[in-house]
Amino acid sequence: MIKKPFFSIGTPKLKYPVIKDLNPGFEEGIPLSEMVTVYLNKPCSPAIEEALKIGDSVKTGQRVYYDNEGSYFLSPVTGTISSLEEYIGYLGVKYTSVSIKTEPEDQEDEELKELSGKLSADNAADFLATLPGCSDFKSFIKRKYPFDTIVIEGADDDLLVSASQAVVDGQTEDLLEGIKILTKLVSVKNIFITAFPGSAQKLYDGEARVITVDPVYPELLPEMIMKKYLKRTVPAGQKAEDAGVGFIRAEAVAALNLVNKGEAPVKKAVTVIDKTGSAKNIKVRIGTPVKDVLSYLNIETAHGDRIVSGGPLKGQSIYSEDTPVLWDTDAVLVQAAGDISSCQDNPCINCGECVRACPANVPVNMLVRLLENGLYEEAAREYDMLSCIECGLCSYVCVSRIPVFHYIMLGKTEYLKLRSMEESNA
Amino acid sequence: MLNQKLLVSSHAPFCHNGTSIRGRSYDIILASVPAVIVGISKFHAAALAVVAFSMAWAMIWELIMNKAMKRPISIGDGNAAVIGLMFAMMMPATTPWWTIIIGTFLAVVIGKQIFGGIGCNPLNPAVLAIAVLMLSWKGVMNFDQALVNYEFDFFAPNPLGQLKSFGVLLTGAYSTHDLFWGMQAGGIGSSSGFWLILGGLYLFLRGHIRWEIPAAFLIGVFVTALIFNIASPEEYAGPVFHILTGYTLIGAFFLLTEESSSPVNFLPMILFGLLAGVMTVLMRNIGVYIDGTIYAILLVNTANPLLDKIKPKALGKGAYYA
Numbered sequence A: 001m002i003k004k005p006f007f008s009i010g011t012p013k014l015k016y017p018v019i020k021d022l023n024p025g026f027e028e029g030i031p032l033s034e035m036v037t038v039y040l041n042k043p044c045s046p047a048i049e050e051a052l053k054i055g056d057s058v059k060t061g062q063r064v065y066y067d068n069e070g071s072y073f074l075s076p077v078t079g080t081i082s083s084l085e086e087y088i089g090y091l092g093v094k095y096t097s098v099s100i101k102t103e104p105e106d107q108e109d110e111e112l113k114e115l116s117g118k119l120s121a122d123n124a125a126d127f128l129a130t131l132p133g134c135s136d137f138k139s140f141i142k143r144k145y146p147f148d149t150i151v152i153e154g155a156d157d158d159l160l161v162s163a164s165q166a167v168v169d170g171q172t173e174d175l176l177e178g179i180k181i182l183t184k185l186v187s188v189k190n191i192f193i194t195a196f197p198g199s200a201q202k203l204y205d206g207e208a209r210v211i212t213v214d215p216v217y218p219e220l221l222p223e224m225i226m227k228k229y230l231k232r233t234v235p236a237g238q239k240a241e242d243a244g245v246g247f248i249r250a251e252a253v254a255a256l257n258l259v260n261k262g263e264a265p266v267k268k269a270v271t272v273i274d275k276t277g278s279a280k281n282i283k284v285r286i287g288t289p290v291k292d293v294l295s296y297l298n299i300e301t302a303h304g305d306r307i308v309s310g311g312p313l314k315g316q317s318i319y320s321e322d323t324p325v326l327w328d329t330d331a332v333l334v335q336a337a338g339d340i341s342s343c344q345d346n347p348c349i350n351c352g353e354c355v356r357a358c359p360a361n362v363p364v365n366m367l368v369r370l371l372e373n374g375l376y377e378e379a380a381r382e383y384d385m386l387s388c389i390e391c392g393l394c395s396y397v398c399v400s401r402i403p404v405f406h407y408i409m410l411g412k413t414e415y416l417k418l419r420s421m422e423e424s425n426a
Numbered sequence B: 001m002l003n004q005k006l007l008v009s010s011h012a013p014f015c016h017n018g019t020s021i022r023g024r025s026y027d028i029i030l031a032s033v034p035a036v037i038v039g040i041s042k043f044h045a046a047a048l049a050v051v052a053f054s055m056a057w058a059m060i061w062e063l064i065m066n067k068a069m070k071r072p073i074s075i076g077d078g079n080a081a082v083i084g085l086m087f088a089m090m091m092p093a094t095t096p097w098w099t100i101i102i103g104t105f106l107a108v109v110i111g112k113q114i115f116g117g118i119g120c121n122p123l124n125p126a127v128l129a130i131a132v133l134m135l136s137w138k139g140v141m142n143f144d145q146a147l148v149n150y151e152f153d154f155f156a157p158n159p160l161g162q163l164k165s166f167g168v169l170l171t172g173a174y175s176t177h178d179l180f181w182g183m184q185a186g187g188i189g190s191s192s193g194f195w196l197i198l199g200g201l202y203l204f205l206r207g208h209i210r211w212e213i214p215a216a217f218l219i220g221v222f223v224t225a226l227i228f229n230i231a232s233p234e235e236y237a238g239p240v241f242h243i244l245t246g247y248t249l250i251g252a253f254f255l256l257t258e259e260s261s262s263p264v265n266f267l268p269m270i271l272f273g274l275l276a277g278v279m280t281v282l283m284r285n286i287g288v289y290i291d292g293t294i295y296a297i298l299l300v301n302t303a304n305p306l307l308d309k310i311k312p313k314a315l316g317k318g319a320y321y322a
Helices: A046-051 A110-114 A121-127 A137-141 A163-170 A172-185 A197-203 A222-228 A250-260 A290-296 A353-357 A364-372 A376-382 A393-397 A404-425 B021-043 B045-068 B079-090 B097-115 B125-136 B159-166 B168-173 B176-180 B194-205 B212-231 B239-244 B248-255 B266-286 B293-307
Strands: A035-040 A079-088 A094-102 A149-153 A190-195 A209-212 A245-249 A267-273 A279-285 A306-309 A316-318 A331-335
Touching (some): A121 A137, A121 A172, A137 A245, A149 A172, A149 A250, A163 A172, A163 A267, A172 A190, A172 A197, A190 A197, A290 A306, A353 A364, A364 A404, A376 A404, A393 A404, B021 B079, B021 B194, B021 B248, B045 B079, B045 B097, B079 B097, B079 B125, B079 B248, B159 B168, B159 B266, B176 B239, B194 B248, B212 B239, B212 B248, B212 B266, B248 B266, B248 B293, B266 B293
Parallel strands (some): A149 A190, A190 A209, A267 A331
Antiparallel strands (some): A035 A094, A079 A094, A306 A316
16 A cells, blocks of 8 residues: 655655645535444443333434433434444453434434533533544533643544644634634643644644654644644653643644534544545545445445555554444555455564554564564553653564564553553452 | 455554665665676686576575574565575685585574574674684685685785785785776675776765765774884785785675674764774784784674664653653
């Protein structure tokens, strides 16, 4: 897909796609699917089955399942609930998958409409758990330790993906208004917005300070932005949010203005990348199955293809075309069976490509030896496993084609499991 | 069920830069072709026979070990062929057949497979084999003795042998031009001067080797030889002579850069190269062996794990958020 040039010295230079045309817009004509599916951030339980009956009708923008812990989502469509199932996602996180049979006519929820012009810190958490581009906006604004800095991502952090850029270019006014609303919802010292050189200019009028980033991967990963532009380090094993910096997609901020205008935030900007690698930005109703998106764009899939929810370096492959586009699905990537480069079981030859590619200075060559043998605690203690910022470059450059990134994620998960077990036993 | 469309699922990332062990091995073989061709034109068909026989036997030993240890067949990755080629490049063209079989056994079985195969060898396999042969069969590895029946149109004695036996005076008989263009006695592919540099340059541009190790090694050789030369010009040869003779150039570009036995971080690579360069000249100038490159390389190979402990601080290590 993205190959190394014949002559190349030093580390790979992977360029983000930069939208040249300043007003590329979105393809918006995709029809409403008959059935949409969304995931509630909770494992399926009797309590949920009690609260959400099959056959219950929901309206567009309505809060669905509002329990005492405040878990809920905003229904993206009008229709009736047709099934509830447990869904196990990445790293074994359990969700409840809620399928809704849609009705062609949208009926907008009155409660959400009443928020128009009246968004405040009090009501936002109660009505905006999910926004396009942010699957958990509620915990973004209601925090035990509030953020001191917020960075709005006006450019996507993965290769080939340009959905956020398209939002910045196509919905500039919504975005600038959204930033004003965001400053009302949360009180932070600094708000920044990242953008590529081409689109940075139109953001200068806004209330957020513009960070113009180089379009070279992995410049846009939160840890890299913090290191290079905010001059702050995320401690190993923690996320940017633990260090007091919140990262949020530009699309979610723009959606705040939609709510303020009385519209339900139900469409997600998605970059669809077909088998030839050409990308198209499209606005999709949240919950739409991937197969409907692909068939609308005339992208055919065959046995043995790979479909990825997200970009080529950080996405997650999906095993069914019924998997929906959700609040944080930035891209759908389709790869032909012949283009898939599979991993191999060669041992590490110690060539050092990964060490030079790693933006976090992790000694990957040593780390992978420990991870292959399941020595997760030693890997974390001696070989900086927890410093990994999950960019995937180590697997990308590996001459032996070891699934290094996979090993590291497995190692991190197992290590955290071990540690939480120890803590609960102590 | 048979007609069902199934998708391939895996963990990120979903693209690869296209490199592979096999491609890397073939590139190394390609990079050494010019030097080998120069060797064959110098030593005729006998040299070709040595190269072919040792590459074949290296692969046979690999296959035998794969079968014996019930491991997947790994000769397809080309690493055994590379080891055989490197071994042949350092041997004289008249090497007897049994030496090649023993040498490739030492390289592939003792040097690589018993440690666990590719990537697990602590020492460069081909260098290890040469070292054992040099200690065990002095006559076979003595270029003056091995190449005695050849008629060359240049000054034929092995330059480093002359230096060791007769001192610096005789080195005047060698012109730098001849040494640089490969007109000297020595191993099949290790005495080709310019063509080895060309191969090294190719490997560097393709991203297979790093500039740090060859550069540091050559600087190490140059500076140490220069110091000796300045201290006592009538006793020690000049730095250029040391760089263009013996195994120096093949060592710099093909042997020291072997992945498994060399470090990966910047400072360790520099130290690794410098140390090898200094040791090479020390052994040549004050040791008993004609060419110390082989032992210098083995020595720094053993220092590799220690050197690679010098690594940059990982992102966020030791940082705490209050």
